[in-house]
Amino acid sequence: MAGMTRPPRVGRTPLRLFVVIACLVVLAAAIGIERLGDGSAVAASTASTGSATSTGDIATAARSAEPPAPATAVAAESAIARTPAPSPGTAGAGPTTDGLVPGTVNATSINLSAEYVATVRLNFGTRSFLVSSTMTVTNTSGKAIDRLELNTIAARLGQMTLTVTRVDDVPVHATVSDQTIHLPLGGILEPGATTTVRISYRAILRSSTTGSNWLFTRANGVLEAHRWLPWISIPTPFDRPNHGDPFVTPVSPHVRITIVADRPIRWATTGEQVASSGMTKTFEARNVRDFAFVGAPDYRITSATVNGVIIRVLGRPGFPISTVLAAAKAALSREAKLLGAYPYRTYEIAQTAGGYGMESPGLTWIPAGAGSLAYLVAHETGHQWFYGIVGNDQARQPYADEAATDFVARYILGLRRASRCSTARLDLSIYRYSAACYYEDIYIQGGNFLDDTRRKMGSTAFWAGMRDYLATYRFKIGGTRALLNILDAHTPLNLIPRYRTRFPSMY
Numbered sequence: 440m441a442g443m444t445r446p447p448r449v450g451r452t453p454l455r456l457f458v459v460i461a462c463l464v465v466l467a468a469a470i471g472i473e474r475l476g477d478g479s480a481v482a483a484s485t486a487s488t489g490s491a492t493s494t495g496d497i498a499t500a501a502r503s504a505e506p507p508a509p510a511t512a513v514a515a516e517s518a519i520a521r522t523p524a525p526s527p528g529t530a531g532a533g534p535t536t537d538g539l540v541p542g543t544v545n546a547t548s549i550n551l552s553a554e555y556v557a558t559v560r561l562n563f564g565t566r567s568f569l570v571s572s573t574m575t576v577t578n579t580s581g582k583a584i585d586r587l588e589l590n591t592i593a594a595r596l597g598q599m600t601l602t603v604t605r606v607d608d609v610p611v612h613a614t615v616s617d618q619t620i621h622l623p624l625g626g627i628l629e630p631g632a633t634t635t636v637r638i639s640y641r642a643i644l645r646s647s648t649t650g651s652n653w654l655f656t657r658a659n660g661v662l663e664a665h666r667w668l669p670w671i672s673i674p675t676p677f678d679r680p681n682h683g684d685p686f687v688t689p690v691s692p693h694v695r696i697t698i699v700a701d702r703p704i705r706w707a708t709t710g711e712q713v714a715s716s717g718m719t720k721t722f723e724a725r726n727v728r729d730f731a732f733v734g735a736p737d738y739r740i741t742s743a744t745v746n747g748v749i750i751r752v753l754g755r756p757g758f759p760i761s762t763v764l765a766a767a768k769a770a771l772s773r774e775a776k777l778l779g780a781y782p783y784r785t786y787e788i789a790q791t792a793g794g795y796g797m798e799s800p801g802l803t804w805i806p807a808g809a810g811s812l813a814y815l816v817a818h819e820t821g822h823q824w825f826y827g828i829v830g831n832d833q834a835r836q837p838y839a840d841e842a843a844t845d846f847v848a849r850y851i852l853g854l855r856r857a858s859r860c861s862t863a864r865l866d867l868s869i870y871r872y873s874a875a876c877y878y879e880d881i882y883i884q885g886g887n888f889l890d891d892t893r894r895k896m897g898s899t900a901f902w903a904g905m906r907d908y909l910a911t912y913r914f915k916i917g918g919t920r921a922l923l924n925i926l927d928a929h930t931p932l933n934l935i936p937r938y939r940t941r942f943p944s945m946y
């Protein structure tokens with residue numbers, strides 16, 4: 440997310456001490472998060488592929504897309520006691536085995552290929568939010584697992600109650616801690632095997648934009664839902680002392696979402712609309728690491744096409760949709776020129792109820808009343824590459840997405856400036872930066888560090904390195920060290936001594 444929708448947080452912000460333990464209590468604790476979006480459908484297909492319950496159909500297509508776990512992902516993966524218990528039940532042949540085999544291995548992974556088909560039934564008036572999701576999960580991690588860990592913000596902001604948790608149609612007992620659903624599979628999912636997981640929950644949207652509420656709320660005439668769909672992820676504490684993004688999500692090859700509303704609403708989503716019937720709308724997205732949406736009954740829409748990408752801006756009366764559209768056109772085309780093509784057919788930018796600018800795949804949130812629109816739009820658009828195309832552990836390595844994104848935004852706009860906080864380490868997690876200096880340290884100092892690196896290497900080599908990083912980790916999980924190492928590999932200079940001073944835990 441971008442930090443600048445409100446006056447700089449550099450001033451005093453009430454420290455939000457997070458009692459990490461107070462999870463079960465109503466969390467009013469809110470933190471602003473911004474995210475980026477990576478677009479949805481690469482080649483929008485009109486027909487839905489696969490039914491919600493088919494277990495074998497994804498096995499082939501998804502396979503190749505699954506990353507062989509970059510080092511960072513492996514490291515980040517929950518360090519669970521893993522017992523290599525390749526049960527003899529599954530033949531080691533093709534990656535097409537269905538179902539589970541008896542036993543336990545006490546292990547999970549985020550290196551899974553999961554397709555999501557979900558329906559959200561919501562009420563704009565009462566804020567009721569009912570989700571029914573079917574995931575088709577193929578174990579592409581190369582090792583046996585026996586549980587899933589799924590992130591959803593509804594667990595922290597929506598008073599979520601799980602109503603269905605079934606694996607291959609057998610009920611399982613899931614537990615929720617913080618924003619993570621721990622879901623036992625009830626057996627072992629061998630490498631290459633596929634299973635079907637159904638999760639339903641009911642929740643209630645927030646009614647304000649304070650704290651983190653703006654991520655899951657219906658306020659100021661807008662309904663907005665971020666990270667609501669239970670998604671394969673690494674358990675990550677939601678509470679943080681700043682507006683950092685506490686999420687880590689791998690890419691899904693295919694997501695199909697149906698929204699059923701109580702009234703006509705215009706939606707901006709990660710996906711492309713593929714079906715519409717009354718107040719029921721269906722959207723699809725491919726190669727996305729999240730599916731966010733925002734809607735209002737009175738959105739006005741303006742659009743343009745840039746390099747084959749359809750940009751749509753949705754805003755309520757009074758929202759400067761033309762200004763935002765111009766900013767989006769400029770940002771998307773200039774950033775694509777530096778970083779490589781934007782991967783989806785549509786890019787939507789929607790006015791939200793408040794909070795921060797926020798990224799999600801193919802969709803950017805811009806809060807009502809935000810200033811510095813050119814900057815804000817450029818920043819969030821940059822996240823389409825750093826977070827969207829290449830993911831990272833946003834909580835534990837915010838440098839990889841926020842510094843890179845903010846650097847790109849300020850580079851194309853000529854907005855480089857000095858930090859208002861003293862020189863800081865750049866290798867810490869979001870939990871280690873204060874509200875006052877998180878933005879100044881990671882975004883400003885972090886971006887300046889990249890810009891200084893560019894000057895030393897020369898622009899040609901530097902941008903080649905950035906594109907190499909984006910291509911190498913495309914739709915996978917990258918990270919700070921991967922980014923810095925690739926830049927170092929693109930110059931005869933030795934950058935490691937420079938890295939050592941600011942990233943002491945990595946070099």
Ligand SMILES: [Zn+2]
Binds near residue numbers: 442474
């Ligand atoms: Zn950001």
